[in-house]
Amino acid sequence: METARTDLTKRNIWRALDIPIIIAGFLVILPILGINRTTDFAIFCIFVLAFNILYGFMGRLSFGHMLYLGTGAYTVTLFSEHVSGNPLLAILAALAAGALIGVVLGPIIVRTTGACFALINLAFCQVGHFLVLVAFSRYTGGEDGMSAYFSKLPFLDFGNKAVVFGFVLFCLVLAYFFLKKFTASPYGVLIKSIKENETRVKFLGYNTFNYKWITFIISTTVSAFAGALSILNYGYVTPSFIDPSRAVEVIFAALIGGSGSLYGSIIGGVVYMAISNYLASYIPRWEMFLGFALLIVVFRFRTGVWGFITGLFARRRDALAR
Amino acid sequence: MINTIAYGLTIGAILYIISIGLSLTFGTMRIVNFAHGFVYTIGAYLLISSLPFVRDNFFLGAVLAVAAVIPISYVVERFVIRKLYGVSIDYAIIATYAVVLIGVDSIKWIWGASPIPLSDPIGKDISLFSVVLPMYRVLIIVLALVIFGALTVFFKKTIVGKIVTASLEDKDAVKSLGINVDKYFSIVFVIGSCLAALGGVLYAPITSVHPYMGMMVLLISFAVVLVGGLGNIKGTFVSAFVLGLVMAITGRYWGPAAETMVFVVMGIVLIFKPVEV
Numbered sequence: 001m002e003t004a005r006t007d008l009t010k011r012n013i014w015r016a017l018d019i020p021i022i023i024a025g026f027l028v029i030l031p032i033l034g035i036n037r038t039t040d041f042a043i044f045c046i047f048v049l050a051f052n053i054l055y056g057f058m059g060r061l062s063f064g065h066m067l068y069l070g071t072g073a074y075t076v077t078l079f080s081e082h083v084s085g086n087p088l089l090a091i092l093a094a095l096a097a098g099a100l101i102g103v104v105l106g107p108i109i110v111r112t113t114g115a116c117f118a119l120i121n122l123a124f125c126q127v128g129h130f131l132v133l134v135a136f137s138r139y140t141g142g143e144d145g146m147s148a149y150f151s152k153l154p155f156l157d158f159g160n161k162a163v164v165f166g167f168v169l170f171c172l173v174l175a176y177f178f179l180k181k182f183t184a185s186p187y188g189v190l191i192k193s194i195k196e197n198e199t200r201v202k203f204l205g206y207n208t209f210n211y212k213w214i215t216f217i218i219s220t221t222v223s224a225f226a227g228a229l230s231i232l233n234y235g236y237v238t239p240s241f242i243d244p245s246r247a248v249e250v251i252f253a254a255l256i257g258g259s260g261s262l263y264g265s266i267i268g269g270v271v272y273m274a275i276s277n278y279l280a281s282y283i284p285r286w287e288m289f290l291g292f293a294l295l296i297v298v299f300r301f302r303t304g305v306w307g308f309i310t311g312l313f314a315r316r317r318d319a320l321a322r
Numbered sequence: 323m324i325n326t327i328a329y330g331l332t333i334g335a336i337l338y339i340i341s342i343g344l345s346l347t348f349g350t351m352r353i354v355n356f357a358h359g360f361v362y363t364i365g366a367y368l369l370i371s372s373l374p375f376v377r378d379n380f381f382l383g384a385v386l387a388v389a390a391v392i393p394i395s396y397v398v399e400r401f402v403i404r405k406l407y408g409v410s411i412d413y414a415i416i417a418t419y420a421v422v423l424i425g426v427d428s429i430k431w432i433w434g435a436s437p438i439p440l441s442d443p444i445g446k447d448i449s450l451f452s453v454v455l456p457m458y459r460v461l462i463i464v465l466a467l468v469i470f471g472a473l474t475v476f477f478k479k480t481i482v483g484k485i486v487t488a489s490l491e492d493k494d495a496v497k498s499l500g501i502n503v504d505k506y507f508s509i510v511f512v513i514g515s516c517l518a519a520l521g522g523v524l525y526a527p528i529t530s531v532h533p534y535m536g537m538m539v540l541l542i543s544f545a546v547v548l549v550g551g552l553g554n555i556k557g558t559f560v561s562a563f564v565l566g567l568v569m570a571i572t573g574r575y576w577g578p579a580a581e582t583m584v585f586v587v588m589g590i591v592l593i594f595k596p597v598e599v
Contacts, residue, residue, distance in 0.1 A: 055412070059412075061411075061412040061415060061416075063415070108589060108592060108593055112592070114352070114411040114412075115348070115352070115353075115354040115411055115415065116548065116592075118354065118412075118415055119354065119541075119544050119548065120588075120589070120592065122541060122544075123541065123544075123545065123585035123588055123589065124585070124589070126541060126581070126582065126585055127582050127585050127586065130578065130579065130581075130582040134578040134579070135578075135579070244541075245534075245537060248419060248423075251416060255416065285427055285431065287423050287424075287426065287427040287430075288423065288424050288427035288428065288431075290420075290423055291420040291421065291422075291423030291424035291427065292420070292424065294416055294417070294419070294420035294423070295402070295417060295420045295421075295424075298413045298416055298417045298420070299405065299417070302413070
């Protein structure tokens with residue numbers, strides 16, 4: 001017991017208590033924002049986590065991640081309408097659909113880097129948006145969207161908002177835990193190395209294509225998971241879930257939080273949602289505000305809020321040590 | 323059918339005029355310039371604002387609009403793009419996207435968000451091969467051919483063009499000759515932006531003018547650039563006309579799918595010819 005306690009230096013306490021801190025954080029903002037918004041925030045955080053696996057850890061910026069969110073959202077809705085009203089089965093179907101789209105599109109997408117990667121994602125997102133808006137509008141309800149009806153489960157009643165909130169928070173912690181283990185593993189180190197220098201990783205004898213493909217699949221699957229949960233919360237799906245012009249939201253959130261950090265993703269998700277929910281009602285020209293904020297982040301705070309805070313602590317620690 | 327092809331060639335011509343600037347910034351600086359779509363939009367809006375001053379003379383209005391874009395694109399280049407040389411490409415994408423957000427919001431602030439229609443500035447028809455075509459569209463195609471010729475001469479004969487062509491091949495080698503490459507890049511950037519604004523001006527009478535008109539065109543131009551090859555001037559020319567035809571022919575059979583088809587073609591091309599960036 002004594003040795004364990006000495007191991008828990010200040011840094012390690014943060015590391016060990018991250019999940020309780022996330023839960024506590026959401027429980028703190030719950031009474032401030034109300035249950036609907038807090039659930040919304042938590043779902044968006046899952047989406048930011050999924051995006052950040054590709055962007056922050058593997059260094060691939062996707063400009064069409066709404067496609068994978070929308071895949072989950074539409075799969076849940078269509079599954080509940082045509083196959084079974086069981087929400088848990090519908091979420092599993094959405095996860096499968098998210099993985100499938102990653103498997104199919106991955107080989108085309110992950111071969112590219114940088115700008116091409118961003119734009120090919122965007123192009124596919126555009127195609128997906130067209131498919132649900134026009135081509136399959138008979139099944140998806142086109143621009144009007146469609147409602148999702150879930151049957152009641154004996155132990156989980158998703159008609160109750162508190163249950164939805166608890167479930168979403170559990171899912172967020174689950175996604176966080178999974179991605180934390182994933183990024184801390186040797187595999188995670190490998191994808192970070194791909195971000196730094198892919199040629200060298202290839203030189204070490206790794207087939208980087210497979211690693212990139214699998215990471216891409218994980219990202220699409222978790223994104224679809226977030227999409228599925230949003231439908232659980234809203235009960236309604238519209239083409240805005242797959243709208244390419246909304247791609248910037250998740251990028252901005254990941255940037256605010258600081259790319260390459262899971263903690264940061266969650267902070268970024270909450271901060272972005274707070275900005276977009278409340279700022280838009282106070283500032284009429286909020287798009288312009290967002291633009292200037294992005295420029296400031298890009299030119300001044302590349303490490304994001306979380307990186308800025310950790311940097312501040314590191315500097316203070318250095319000052320104390322001296 | 324000939325009408326459809328003619329329409330496709332018109333779209334191809336406009337796409338070429340817009341894409342050339344994108345292709346050059348992409349090829350020289352490796353920057354994905356989202357602000358290009360904003361410049362295209364502001365070109366069309368400046369045309370609308372300048373028309374009353376020149377007694378609705380479309381030609382003079384177009385010249386004024388394109389000239390007014392020069393300072394705007396210079397500001398974008400000086401304060402955003404120039405700071406992005408050598409920075410990670412993600413930040414370049416995000417910073418130029420931020421420029422789009424600011425620009426589009428300013429447009430909504432100044433001109434309002436509702437679409438503004440413009441009529442065909444010439445209004446006469448011309449009969450070619452027993453098909454009646456609007457004169458305006460034929461002129462656009464001719465203009466694109468003229469611009470292609472002028473740019474070919476520019477890149478082959480003038481010293482600025484030669485430097486830029488050489489930097490497309492090997493930037494460091496050109497730098498080591500003591501040439502300030504960045505200065506020439508900013509010239510190319512302004513030329514490209516002017517051409518984008520010209521594209522917006524030319525396309526405005528065919529569709530209506532609205533703040534978000536640049537986004538879709540920008541995506542299609544990216545497809546043109548990727549299919550044609552980055553910084554490849556001839557490739558951009560060919561792919562612009564091919565994709566313009568793809569759009570027109572798809573649009574003839576199934577209107578809403580026209581733009582999506584472009585991305586399908588792009589996807590197929592990229593499967594067989596991956597781009598190394």
